[in-house]
Amino acid sequence: MDIGYIGQHAWNGVMLGVIYAMVAVGFTLFFGVLDVIKFSHGDVLTLGSFAGLATFLGLQRMGQVPPLLQLGLVFAVSIGAMAILGALIARYLVLRLRSAPAFITLLVTLMIGTVIRESIRLFYPNGSNPQPFPKLLPTQSWSWGGFTVRVDTLILVAAGLGIIFLVHLLINRSRLGLAIRAVAQDGETAQVMGINFRWVVLATFGLGSGLAAMAGLMNGLYYSEVHFGNGTMLAVIGFSAAVIGGLGNIYGAILGGFLFAAIQIVTVVALPLPSAYKDVIAFCMVIVLLAIKPTGLIGEKTSERV
Amino acid sequence: MNTIWRKKSMRALAAAALAAALVGAASAAEAVKLAFIGPLTGSNSAHGLGGRNSAELAVKLHNAKPNTKYKFELVSLDDECKPNVGVQVATRAAADKNISVVIPHYCSAVAVATVDVYTRFNAPVIVWAAVHPDIIYKRKTREMHRVSATLINQNKVAAQFLTGDQKYRKWAAIYDTTDYGKSMFSYFEKFLKETPGQMVGAFGVGADQQDFNAELTKIKELNPEVIYFAGLTPLGVRVLNQMSRLGVNAQFQGTSGIVGEAFVKGAGPLAEGTVAMYDNPPVEKLPKGKFFVTEYAKQNYNETFEAYGPYAFAATMLAIETVEKVGPDRARILDALANVKDYDSIVGKITFDDHGQNVNTATTRYVVQDGKWIDWDDSEYKTGKRKLKGH
Numbered sequence: 001m002d003i004g005y006i007g008q009h010a011w012n013g014v015m016l017g018v019i020y021a022m023v024a025v026g027f028t029l030f031f032g033v034l035d036v037i038k039f040s041h042g043d044v045l046t047l048g049s050f051a052g053l054a055t056f057l058g059l060q061r062m063g064q065v066p067p068l069l070q071l072g073l074v075f076a077v078s079i080g081a082m083a084i085l086g087a088l089i090a091r092y093l094v095l096r097l098r099s100a101p102a103f104i105t106l107l108v109t110l111m112i113g114t115v116i117r118e119s120i121r122l123f124y125p126n127g128s129n130p131q132p133f134p135k136l137l138p139t140q141s142w143s144w145g146g147f148t149v150r151v152d153t154l155i156l157v158a159a160g161l162g163i164i165f166l167v168h169l170l171i172n173r174s175r176l177g178l179a180i181r182a183v184a185q186d187g188e189t190a191q192v193m194g195i196n197f198r199w200v201v202l203a204t205f206g207l208g209s210g211l212a213a214m215a216g217l218m219n220g221l222y223y224s225e226v227h228f229g230n231g232t233m234l235a236v237i238g239f240s241a242a243v244i245g246g247l248g249n250i251y252g253a254i255l256g257g258f259l260f261a262a263i264q265i266v267t268v269v270a271l272p273l274p275s276a277y278k279d280v281i282a283f284c285m286v287i288v289l290l291a292i293k294p295t296g297l298i299g300e301k302t303s304e305r306v
Numbered sequence: 307m308n309t310i311w312r313k314k315s316m317r318a319l320a321a322a323a324l325a326a327a328l329v330g331a332a333s334a335a336e337a338v339k340l341a342f343i344g345p346l347t348g349s350n351s352a353h354g355l356g357g358r359n360s361a362e363l364a365v366k367l368h369n370a371k372p373n374t375k376y377k378f379e380l381v382s383l384d385d386e387c388k389p390n391v392g393v394q395v396a397t398r399a400a401a402d403k404n405i406s407v408v409i410p411h412y413c414s415a416v417a418v419a420t421v422d423v424y425t426r427f428n429a430p431v432i433v434w435a436a437v438h439p440d441i442i443y444k445r446k447t448r449e450m451h452r453v454s455a456t457l458i459n460q461n462k463v464a465a466q467f468l469t470g471d472q473k474y475r476k477w478a479a480i481y482d483t484t485d486y487g488k489s490m491f492s493y494f495e496k497f498l499k500e501t502p503g504q505m506v507g508a509f510g511v512g513a514d515q516q517d518f519n520a521e522l523t524k525i526k527e528l529n530p531e532v533i534y535f536a537g538l539t540p541l542g543v544r545v546l547n548q549m550s551r552l553g554v555n556a557q558f559q560g561t562s563g564i565v566g567e568a569f570v571k572g573a574g575p576l577a578e579g580t581v582a583m584y585d586n587p588p589v590e591k592l593p594k595g596k597f598f599v600t601e602y603a604k605q606n607y608n609e610t611f612e613a614y615g616p617y618a619f620a621a622t623m624l625a626i627e628t629v630e631k632v633g634p635d636r637a638r639i640l641d642a643l644a645n646v647k648d649y650d651s652i653v654g655k656i657t658f659d660d661h662g663q664n665v666n667t668a669t670t671r672y673v674v675q676d677g678k679w680i681d682w683d684d685s686e687y688k689t690g691k692r693k694l695k696g697h
Contacts, residue, residue: 005527008552012519129349130540132572141553146526148553223516224547227349230516268520274483275520276512 004146018160021257023238040113042235048213086209246296341399356612364622392416400427414438451662455585465497481536490536543572
């Protein structure tokens with residue numbers, strides 16, 4: 001196979017990896033901070049992309065808005081709205097159920113996810129059909145042999161990696177990040193140390209949901225389409241990616257996301273099966289990896305000191 | 307004595323009046339029911355709703371006429387373009403003896419699954435859109451009829467046209483793995499073999515697949531001149547978008563599944579120059595087509611009639627006129643439908659062969675020009691002012 005085509009496959013994998021990594025980071029943040037698996041994450045992603053779409057359509061109605069401002073507003077509204085939604089879910093559902101068994105929270109967030117998904121389908125005009133997503137980024141492309149890169153794909157990958165890097169900086173270099181890491185390590189001690197537990201949890205959920213919205217918008221821009229069922233598969237993939245990387249570890253989530261995408265791409269390129277099987281093979285690999293290393297590839301070895 | 311008589315006669319009178327009222331009401335409400343089944347929700351709903359509106363239009367126009375034997379009522383059911391849902395609603399329609407004729411299915415995958423349901427309940431069926439040959443030809447039934455064409459002829463015309471007139475030689479195919487896509491692809495491949503054209507690669511994809519980067523990158527490597535796409539509109543829009551992203555510059559050839567407004571709306575400017583075959587000339591060109599278009603517009607429906615609306619209208623009219631002739635009894639309707647010859651409809655003359663398939667097809671070549679599907683012969687591509695890819 002020509003190197004150009006290998007490069008093209010690899011580039012496709014990078015884009016997928018960025019999206020999966022962003023979803024996985026969200027899952028890992030929620031689990032790290034509150035030992036909670038928030039299964040509404042994928043549907044928050046979809047809601048974020050629809051919020052962006054609705055903003056765009058609203059701006060169109062209002063008349064001529066410069067494209068850069070359009071892009072900025074779409075992102076701002078979508079990320080902001082989802083961050084608030086995430087914080088609300090945290091405040092009124094997750095925190096309230098903290099003393100209940102963990103699977104209750106899982107169930108409740110799963111149900112919230114279903115409510116969000118079905119609300120989009122029912123209440124958004126023509127909601128059950130895929131909606132074309134506007135092309136907000138420039139679309140020139142450059143080709144070298146078999147390898148074609150389009151400007152908007154480049155921007156999306158760069159933005160995604162940039163955001164992940166920013167999250168890394170936030171978690172490791174800022175006070176909020178310090179607080180998040182403290183709460184993740186030991187919630188009670190953190191409270192004793194004067195960290196406002198409630199605010200940290202809300203901020204974490206807001207951050208994770210904002211990331212989901214970003215991933216949703218990137219998904220919409222990449223495929224030029226949004227669909228109410230987008231979030232379901234992405235949530236499962238993102239969760240699996242977070243788990244194989246090591247739940248609770250951000251770098252694990254990023255690694256897991258890219259690893260999942262890599263497995264998918266290798267399956268499609270190397271095996272003669274139709275590409276629908278890439279998910280089957282990838283999930284089988286997840287099972288195998290978990291059997292070998294249940295705590296994930298960069299899992300933290302936690303031991304409870306009694 | 308008189309008062310008792312009066313009471314009795316009053317009661318008798320009241321009873322008689324009640325009985326008369328009931329009988330009167332019953333005969334006034336003797337509406338014959340027809341069932342319409344299509345994808346009213348889901349990603350193919352544009353076609354389903356267009357068909358439903360057209361069928362409703364036929365019923366409305368007939369009911370408005372003063373001296374008809376029967377009034378009709380359309381029961382519309384949603385098959386969601388899913389075979390499992392389709393079987394459920396088909397059973398509902400077929401098992402209800404009050405429904406005289408069933409007019410089902412846009413999606414072939416659903417129609418293939420429901421044939422056995424209709425034959426089991428001896429329900430007269432006139433399919434309005436689904437094109438898979440097996441629906442009619444897998445086995446001979448009394449019940450199944452279809453006014454739209456099978457997918458066989460459109461693939462034959464496509465193969466001959468693109469290798470002859472347009473001189474293309476290299477094809478790659480993307481087909482969805484439902485009965486529809488698989489059947490389309492197998493017939494096209496068969497007809498392509500009879501021409502100098504060559505199929506260099508074929509990729510089966512799931513009907514709701516999102517990401518085609520893998521297939522398209524492989525296709526890029528194979529470097530075909532034409533991509534034959536056998537699937538429905540939502541998938542077609544995705545493939546076209548991703549072709550543009552990956553820089554795949556082949557000519558895009560679709561099937562009747564992408565003919566319609568939903569495709570050009572979804573794909574936008576990328577749809578320009580897409581070629582597809584469809585088994586009828588544009589409805590405005592048909593003899594009674596203009597009548598249909600104006601009447602449809604008068605109703606102010608939210609949706610357009612889409613590509614197969616005229617067929618739904620024709621199928622419903624055929625059902626209505628058959629019932630008017632022989633009454634709502636299913637057995638009689640089946641006998642009448644077995645003898646449909648040169649029935650004059652808005653889609654031309656309909657003649658059912660011994661299996662119930664309409665054999666009058668007028669496969670027309672279509673191309674997207676400036677956001678609209680137009681007849682190839684009326685386009686600037688024919689005159690050479692615009693050219694398909696690779697020319």
